Amino acid sequence: MQKKYLSLLVFPILLLLLLISMCGCAGTVQTNTARTLLTIHDSIKVSAEAASTACDQKLIQPAACHEIKVGYDAFREEWPKTNDALKVYLLSTDSVTGQADFTSHYQVFMSLYNQLFSALIKNGVIKLTEGVK
Amino acid sequence: MGAMIFQILGLAMQYGPELGIDIKNAINRLSNGETVESLIAELDAKRDDLKPLDFGQSTGGN
Numbered sequence: 001m002q003k004k005y006l007s008l009l010v011f012p013i014l015l016l017l018l019l020i021s022m023c024g025c026a027g028t029v030q031t032n033t034a035r036t037l038l039t040i041h042d043s044i045k046v047s048a049e050a051a052s053t054a055c056d057q058k059l060i061q062p063a064a065c066h067e068i069k070v071g072y073d074a075f076r077e078e079w080p081k082t083n084d085a086l087k088v089y090l091l092s093t094d095s096v097t098g099q100a101d102f103t104s105h106y107q108v109f110m111s112l113y114n115q116l117f118s119a120l121i122k123n124g125v126i127k128l129t130e131g132v133k
Numbered sequence: 134m135g136a137m138i139f140q141i142l143g144l145a146m147q148y149g150p151e152l153g154i155d156i157k158n159a160i161n162r163l164s165n166g167e168t169v170e171s172l173i174a175e176l177d178a179k180r181d182d183l184k185p186l187d188f189g190q191s192t193g194g195n
Contacts, residue, residue: 030169031169031172034172035172038172038179041183042179045182045183048183049186051188052186052187052188055189058189065188065189066188069187069188069190072186075183076183076185079180079183083176083179084180087173087176087177090173090176091169091173
């Protein structure tokens with residue numbers, strides 16, 4: 001009798017898992033990548049706005065402001081492309097479909113992020129040593 | 134009966150990904166809680182939200 005109930009319980013769970021796994025949804029690698037890129041976007045948005053304000057107030061050298069602006073403009077231009085490719089990648093049922101296009105954008109995006117982040121640190125917008133005793 | 138179900142589950146986990154049926158990911162998604170739909174909504178909302186900034190350049194900074 002108990003065995004019969006167990007079988008009745010296992011079948012719906014199995015069916016639910018099969019339905020979820022077939023629904024065209026992303027795995028953890030894809031969702032973790034999306035979360036990472038969204039976090040990078042958020043941190044750059046805040047940092048760049050702070051840098052722009054500091055440049056307007058002449059707190060940062062004009063040459064440094066120019067360097068940050070060039071980096072930010074390139075990053076800003078690439079973000080929607082990476083965003084679109086990431087959505088295709090997220091909606092792919094396996095980790096291969098949509099990955100090739102996304103990977104090329106991801107490499108460009110991370111390279112631009114690296115350049116901009118380096119410029120922000122080099123010019124004191126992001127202070128790594130603040131608060132360290 | 135129970136053994137047969139686990140055998141089917143094992144085969145699905147082994148060969149499923151080739152057929153687009155990824156049970157491991159389904160389990161991960163259930164435990165993770167973050168859905169693809171919520172991520173896509175966030176990506177859509179943030180797609181065009183990086184404003185053009187002038188970094189003091191319009192005031193003769195460069």
